[in-house]
Amino acid sequence: MNRKLLLCGAALGLWMSATATLPAVPALAAEHAAQDAPQDDDGKSSLAPFDFTPRQKISDGIVTVRGQKIAYQAVAGTLIVHPRDWDDAAPEKKGKPGDQPVAAMFYVAYFKKNVAPAARPITFIYNGGPGSATVWLHMGAFGPRRIVTADDTHTPAAPYKLVDNDDSLLDVTDLVFIDAPGTGFGRIGGKDKEKSFYGTDPDAWAFTDFIAQFLGRYHRYNAPKYLFGESYGTTRSAIVANMLKQDKEIDLNGVMLLSQILDYDNNIDRAEANPSVDQPYILALPSYAATAWYHRKLPHQPTDLKAFLHEVEHFALTDYAGALQDGTAITDQRLNEIAARLHDYTGLPVDYIKRANLRVNGGEFEKTLMADEDTDTGRLDSRFSGASIDPLSQHPFYDPMDSAMGSAYLSAFNDYARDVLHYGGDSPTGAYEEYKASAHSIGKWSFTHEQPGVPHSNRGLPNVLPDLAMAMKENPMLKVQLNQGYFDLGTPYFEGVYEMRHLPIPRKLAGNIEIHQYMSGHMVYAHAPALKELHDNAADFIRRTDNLPH
Template structure:
């Protein structure tokens, strides 16, 4: 996610604040034909005790190759080579069609029957991030331990058996998007072919169908698990899979963003639209609660948030809707109420016209302490870079955990999975030549923010048995828990289908699995969702 308008903190993901002068991106490299030799997959074995249950598993680390269009995709064999009947002139790489070798790590429970064993496909977001975060932090058999809410000391980091692995209920497949991790791009206009909302979802659609064929899993219960921009991908991908003849049992959305105008900084792309301020207020209040910056500290978080949510959708929304017609006395009254919920000074709120975006809040909340508040996980805080700036210049959470996760995936992939010798693992595609994500949905956005709510709604209407689970953290200013709930309750679906959506929110941030005290609930909620839907009911 950051981990949304692109997550610039090196690897994680979603919405980095856009600078006035975006960095210049080098020109794309000349087209290269897909190499004839594919790095062979590596198979290893292991066991883990997940939720008190010993699971013996086989791990497969490898790649599956997909093309950027259906015609060329049908000419690629499962081993990644062109089929004999393919009409490809390999002597002219500048004319080679765009392809992607997508890296994955799949964990299969040994002795399980494919038709009785669910398979869950997991991926991070960015857009541009690898899936090292979910792989090494959430439901795989190994997990890197980080010092929650604080910057970790340098290596060595602790990589341990993951007692919260999802392998007790499902096989799991971690997928690196084209161009990140060990995934690689080839061919003409390869960046344009894969780096965009629809282009990316098509690649994942083809990958999943190819995976189902390779491992004979077509008749297994199937789940998508996306985090951050991965939830955007899941909305589009679920609809594409359905159109390709693949009905899903469930879609799991962690730290959701479907309508980018609903982010804490959504007003940047939609001046005059105030809904982003309404939806971000509860997360700001939760953050102020956590850091004890409220004038009166509530006894408990969740009852306090219920109160804030009510104010946000009533008096606050009405005040913002009045615009210039809001009188001075009423404006001050609202500012004082906001002060009570956010801890921000009344005069600052008045100067902001009652409208504070995420970057401004992260800067101001702990300014007196010389600290910048985290964005993806607002429990984190670190020293200001420029005390005079109007908004946060970086995300303390990213600085705190990136090294641990980068080390973990590099060490684990090579030493345990036995894959990646002499290869570079790319935490993200940010800064790569030609990296410019196409945020248009369909033919054009007509000047609007990206919104994929229709894709998920169409999938749910086309498959009325599909269940959707929303997970999120209260301390997330990148993908707002209240914004995600708002999106789900405004999907264009029949009212009867709302019962197919379930909600779980935690006292954690964007990556809820960083909070050790939350991990058991996070696992149990996900496992219960899969157990309750794997029979298609």
């Protein structure tokens, strides 16, 4: 899985910066020198070791959202988390300090000024990856400043433009953007550090621990609380919502999901590796149809996309599903009929569809739809397209959307962090601080997950539907909002709809779920009109569920 997203800007007014020291935790600095640090002539590292103690920088700003002028305090810093079996009363049992797994997780929080803590909702926001920083949601969606990028084409090189973010969620909630362990200005250290943090369950625990610490440190336990995760962040949110309830006795007001994947068996990227499971092809078909519609590759171009997609959804769940279930028993006549319908809905050649046995995975579709132009479509946002590196390959070599936006986001945030948040240029150890957009942990990631109430249920691919269902059953007031882009081939929108319909919850709790779709891709906010809709839907969701007087 991937992650992704944009920037936010705002007229911040006069900024004032101050440095504050957080209460100390056991210092592990000396034992955790960077393994790949540059060496001096004498063989010693020229960089000081990373300082595993909490840090924070405080600054002030002003942003106007929907005509409302909001004065806020920004806090950029780190909190220290440990694996789930960590005993803070007896850390010496874990061996020497340098052996103890530890993560300094970087965050940026925005607090509206002059509001009592219990009278202000707080939302914890993160991207996915797994192993991605949250620069994308921070700078592209909900932070006070936003980066401007081209809508469906490559953004020109620097200089990039930061603008006031009229779509920041600061009008309704305080915001905490959390970078995953090993990303941002945070780092991991100690023995078995990757095993301790690079996995579905260890990662979820790190975020759970972080959130509980944050609520205590900033006196927000009695505030309305929300999670907002994107992509793999939705997988994380399902587990964290349940962990907060089970391990910390923390009830959430709401969980907002963007570009959902909760059951990895529904993943269309490598569906052929799981023969006899045809569901990914069924659930991806409407997104194929939306992509072909956008690029005008359909033999008969509909004018009403939503009506067209409803038709495709019905076909996918009925005739197409039945044909796939027939397997090799399908008749020649039926095979030809279904292939012709798939051609009408996807624009792919009939012969290609038949040679694929009616089953085209995500990479094959991205490669084949515009093959006549030697062009591949994007995966995370199929509105984007790019030149094929190898026109004869089965899959694209890169994602045109990633290539189109990545430089803008990272360049803008690196300057914003240092010039506005005043973080990243003066480490207490004297070391240069690199902002890492990714931990590059996907190849090391353990996707095994133990479902709640089912010991020894570890699976190679996670299915966290039971986790979210458990959180909803134990907190029947918990509300869930799902947001999706039509042009997302990484987490197809109909997959999310299907998963929400198949949560193992009582039917009466199904009314706690609402679903919104947008004319955009995985990073819904990359399309400016969709960002406005996303803001309005999320803000309305919070106002309806925060239990505060309005």
